[in-house]
Amino acid sequence: GAVVSQHPSRVICKSGTSVKIECRSLDFQATTMFWYRQFPKQSLMLMATSNEGSKATYEQGVEKDKFLINHASLTLSTLTVTSAHPEDSSFYICSARVPRGVINEQFFGPGTRLTVL
Amino acid sequence: QKEVEQNSGPLSVPEGAIASLNCTYSDRVSQSFFWYRQYSGKSPELIMSIYSNGDKEDGRFTAQLNKASQYVSLLIRDSQPSDSATYLCAVLTGGGNKLTFGTGTQLKVEL
Numbered sequence: 001g002a003v004v005s006q007h008p009s010r011v012i013c014k015s016g017t018s019v020k021i022e023c024r025s026l027d028f029q030a031t032t033m034f035w036y037r038q039f040p041k042q043s044l045m046l047m048a049t050s051n052e053g054s055k056a057t058y059e060q061g062v063e064k065d066k067f068l069i070n071h072a073s074l075t076l077s078t079l080t081v082t083s084a085h086p087e088d089s090s091f092y093i094c095s096a097r098v099p100r101g102v103i104n105e106q107f108f109g110p111g112t113r114l115t116v117l
Numbered sequence: 118q119k120e121v122e123q124n125s126g127p128l129s130v131p132e133g134a135i136a137s138l139n140c141t142y143s144d145r146v147s148q149s150f151f152w153y154r155q156y157s158g159k160s161p162e163l164i165m166s167i168y169s170n171g172d173k174e175d176g177r178f179t180a181q182l183n184k185a186s187q188y189v190s191l192l193i194r195d196s197q198p199s200d201s202a203t204y205l206c207a208v209l210t211g212g213g214n215k216l217t218f219g220t221g222t223q224l225k226v227e228l
Binding site: 034042043044046049091093100102103104105106107108109110111113 | 149151153158159160161162163166168205207209214215216217218219220221
């Protein structure tokens with residue numbers, strides 16, 4: 001499968017600080033990347049779709065001013081959690097799609113565990 | 118009705134048995150279906166993708182799709198303790214733009 005990396009893997013920060021998470025496609029170019037959030041014992045929830053060279057598309061209920069997404073190149077998307085609070089503590093996972101013939105397969109990065117104190 | 122439904126489990130099977138995981142979806146126009154495995158504390162890993170009715174086999178894994186019944190399943194043959202994980206069913210919905218996940222089925226393979 002295609003390789004997607006994320007950095008950092010784990011972040012602990014104080015309430016009110018901003019945290020940037022990087023997502024990279026290592027062996028393919030991704031015009032579109034996706035950001036998910038997963039709370040303990042819950043399923044993945046799509047936060048936003050990141051489009052290279054244009055604005056991200058946010059899902060209903062996700063604050064675009066709090067979760068800033070930048071897709072600066074075909075291999076890099078970043079998610080910045082601004083003024084993080086304890087309720088933002090979660091597992092953040094990015095992914096990207098790779099065309100495989102008639103089907104587009106979606107591969108996930110290893111995730112970033114954010115803990116806000 | 119949830120878009121993608123799975124039994125949360127846990128589903129317990131003995132080592133060497135066949136594990137059968139099921140998923141139903143509500144969007145009739147869905148075209149692509151996926152099974153992911155997620156170990157505790159890790160991100161999802163793609164196991165199988167399927168888009169045609171019928172069976173698709175890859176090693177010990179077989180995905181089965183029935184679009185008329187809006188049903189997709191995953192069979193794991195010769196289950197191993199290392200198969201113990203949560204299995205997520207995902208469906209490409211919204212005109213093919215959005216991957217929607219079920220809540221996952223926890224599988225436990227017992228020695």
